[in-house]
Amino acid sequence: MAAVLPSRLLFFLLLLSSASHLAAAQYAEYSCNGTLGNFTSGSAFAASLDRLVASLPGDAASSPSLFASGSDGAAHGLALCRGDLTDRRACSACLAGAFAGLRRLCGAARDATFYADLCTARYSGGDFLARPDDNSPVVNGMDANASTYPGWDARNATSRSFFVSLVATLFGEMAMYGAYNSSRRLASAVMFINPQLPTVYGFAQCTPDLASAQCWHCFQGVAELNRQWYDGREGGRISGVRCSFRYEGYQFYQGTPDVRIGGKHGDDSGPDAAGTDGSSHKKALIIAVVVSITVVCGLLLAGLLIIRKQRRKRVGKTRLPVQAHSRNSTRTEEALRLWRIEESTSEFTLYDFAELAAATGDFSDENRLGKGGFGPVYKGKLPDGAEIAVKRLAAHSGQGLEEFKNEIQLIAKLQHTNLVRLVGCCVQDEEKMLVYEYMPNRSLDCFIFDQQRGPLLDWENRLRIIEGIAQGLLYLHKHSRVRIIHRDLKASNILLDKELNPKISDFGIARIFGSNMTEANTNRVVGTYGYMAPEYASEGIFSIKSDVYSFGVLLLEIVSGKRNSGHQRQYGDFINLLGYAWQLWREGRAFELIDPTLGECGEVASIMRCVKVALLCVQDSAADRPTMADVTAMLAAGAGDGGASLPDPRRPPHFSLRVSSSEDDGTEGRRTRSSSSSHATTSCSTNELTVTTIQEGR
Structure with a gap:
């Protein structure tokens, strides 16, 4: 057997980090895979490889996605920097060092991969670029996970079983956002737990050339490996060629997180990262907090006075064909509290009645899109140009109120590219409205x-x-x-x-x-x-x-x-x-x-x-x-086999029910109805709701 197992090495370099951390471990790992054999100096492959590794670092650093891949003759390569980097020189330097290190450490091996905190680099004599579902540099015939590496920090989590479920939640949210909400196929996250457990920060990334479904599939493989390999630590990572995942008890990435889980929105605080417990530090911290609160309260008071003055001017000038309404965001907030519904995100807006009336042309017929399950739906346009769809609950109607509450409680907490986005609501007296992103092509x-x-x-x-x-x-x-x-x-x-x-x-x-x-x-x-x-x-x-x-x-x-x-x-x-x-x-x-x-x-x-x-x-x-x-x-799975690999279905319900041969009017024959009320679906509807009710005497 001529195959040579991949070489593996894990080394750490201590270097200065952010102000909250005096030092951090810089991770790097490489793999030299000898299963493709070796090349000789001066060969055509060597020349192709030289050209490839010379161009990829600069190409990736200059790319908006910090990614580059390519082939030069028999050599194929990939270069990716961590997507949060803003210093392109650091990206180029990381990749150049990675490729140079591989050439030095792996010698004449035709397949080599390097993982670092800031970049991933790979070259191979096999066309791995044609296999986007392969997250490992290992070629056919070897362990598919042999070069998808885990790495763990030194500090143990307080509760291993509890912490692993939290990490799984963190990764699940990032995987969904990165695969389906980010064109660059990446996501950063922060998860606030409780004062006894650390705030956890995460970062997940696919190579940007993957489609959403391919990225999602890759992330699922990483999630499974994390479940198998999790070592009970407060920080760790799974590194792969096509996708990777990392989490820590401190913010190791740049910028604001894409996903927030738990805690209060806008709260970036966590445990004291430096671990300093000296009394002088605590006193300085208390003084800083008190001064900050005093300044903020002063600014808020001044801002409230200005807003109150402007509000009075606006209400005095507003004239509507319906009863004039004052700004009702406070009333909406009170209604949500009464219904035990929390504002779910900072992007969820409590609208004024006057704002929505103005946006929809006073709910004019020409802006009416259709009739939903509990009232009409109107197209609107906000002052900033954003188009919205406004569902207005029929006044004095008890039907639909529970649905109204339920929709706010549920969908405002969800974020997915294939779910309609609820951007806000309005509640004032009998007026209850839901505000969605506008869908120009209406319904399927x-x-x-x-x-x-x-x-x-x-x-x-x-x-x-x-x-x-x-x-x-x-x-x-x-x-x-x-x-x-x-x-x-x-x-x-x-x-x-x-x-x-x-x-x-x-x-x-x-x-x-x-x-x-x-x-x-x-x-x-x-x-x-x-x-x-x-x-x-x-x-x-x-x-x-x-x-x-x-x-x-x-x-x-x-x-x-x-x-x-x-x-x-x-x-x-x-x-x-x-x-x-x-x-x-x-x-x-x-x-x-x-x-x-x-x-x-x-x-x-x-x-x-x-x-x-x-x-x-x-x-x-x-x-x-x-x-x-x-x-x-x-x-x-695709349709290459025509569906032969799928199990055979069993018959659907009511298969034996047929249309009576005596019918001439096209109505349905022996059909058992379990409902007493419904309404017909029109040829084109806008988010309509058909409600069927059964009262069972059980």
């Missing part, structure tokens, strides 16, 4: 159920929308700070931004699940008939598998361009799209489901895979349905 049903607009969504766009919805649901079920069951996933609740990216909306009837809960039961079944899982519609039992069922229905609708519950005789003998799709699948004619507006689509294998995934999601038994983690993995 405007496209897939419309013959004119349907062709605007080709399969590439539809697949991206499917994957985005799946990622949003996965975040709600697994990766958000609290587990959430949406309970009303449907086409009209999927909004599309200007680039047709999907955003899950309408969290009015969503429910929080405890981490140890698998299902719950309710006597008040709410949602939309046709999207409800059978166990929920008939027994009030809901779980994450309820959302999976709704996703399966939605997936079939996106593929076919047909509603699950139509009023036309468009499904042969079947009452809905599910039975029709199942029959076509069994007979090998599932391609007949494809929306005709897609035209001559060359992605039939990909579409058929989505059909099979959808049928797996809508199986009658909740236990048979996959989780959203399974679904995203199925979708990401």
Whole structure:
């Protein structure tokens, strides 16, 4: 066996750090992989490698993403600096030193990798750039984790089991932000715990050439390695070629964090990093705090007086066709406290009634976008130019108040690229409004159920929308700070931004699940008939598998361009799209489901895979349905095998129910309804909510 195992070395250099830390350990580790053999001096490979390592440091340092990769003949290379660096000379110097060190330490090895605090460098005779899912420099035939390195600080955590869960939470939030909210594929974070435990800072980064899904997949591998290797320390890292993760008890990165967990927003304080407990230091600190508080209070008092004066002027000048309202942010704040809802983020705004009235043209008909589940929705434009959508609860209406409270309580705490962003609210007397980011392309049903607009969504766009919805649901079920069951996933609740990216909306009837809960039961079944899982519609039992069922229905609708519950005789003998799709699948004619507006689509294998995934999601038994983690993995696996690697689905519920042959008017035949009230979905809706209620005598 000619393979040579990688060489490994870990060394530390003490150097001066920030004012809060007198010294810190500078991490570096390298790998010399001999499985590709050695090269000789003066060879073509040596010349190519010389040119590559000479150009990559400068190319990366001059790049906006601090990243460069390339090939020169048989040599392939990658150079990445930590994304928070502002000193490009430090980036270039780190990479130049890394490549020079590898040439010196690894000799003639054709494959070598260097990890440092500030940069990562690799060169190889194998085209590792063509394998974006490989986070290790090890070639085929060797341990895939052999050169993905852990490193730990010296100080033990107070409670190992508790601290590892906190680190997992920290990394989960960073992974989601870095993969889906950052074009540079990086995220920094701070987590405030309690006075007995240190404030924890984290940084996670992928190479910027990875797609969001690839970065997310890489981070999941790092998370698994962290669970396996975690050594109970208060600081550590997992270093890989394509992605890496680090956390410490002090802020080791530059700038303000992208993600904040726990504590009060804007609170960057933590334990005294220097560890100084001398009395003189404490006295100086107390004096500094007292002086600072005095100055701040003085400034706040002066600011409040100025604001009060300006407010009086503005209210005196404001004239509206409705009753004049004073600034109501204080009333809104009081209402939230009364409802036991905390302001979730510093970006969540308590709006004045007058501000929203002015933004929407006094809620004019021309700015009305449609009617939502508990009131009309208006387009608005704020003075700074930001476009918003305002949902206005119908005055004197008790219906929708609980949904209004629920939406503020839930969605304002969530941050994901595939969830609509709630930017604020307004509460004054009978006026209650929610303010969202504006979605110029409205909702998904405007496209897939419309013959004119349907062709605007080709399969590439539809697949991206499917994957985005799946990622949003996965975040709600697994990766958000609290587990959430949406309970009303449907086409009209999927909004599309200007680039047709999907955003899950309408969290009015969503429910929080405890981490140890698998299902719950309710006597008040709410949602939309046709999207409800059978166990929920008939027994009030809901779980994450309820959302999976709704996703399966939605997936079939996106593929076919047909509603699950139509009023036309468009499904042969079947009452809905599910039975029709199942029959076509069994007979090998599932391609007949494809929306005709897609035209001559060359992605039939990909579409058929989505059909099979959808049928797996809508199986009658909740236990048979996959989780959203399974679904995203199925979708990401590609369609090269036509879906043969997926398990065979079982039949959907109510498959035996058919349309009566005596019907001539297109109405539904032997169809059992478990609801007494619903309202029809229009051809194009704006975040509408269909509510079905069941009162069960149990």
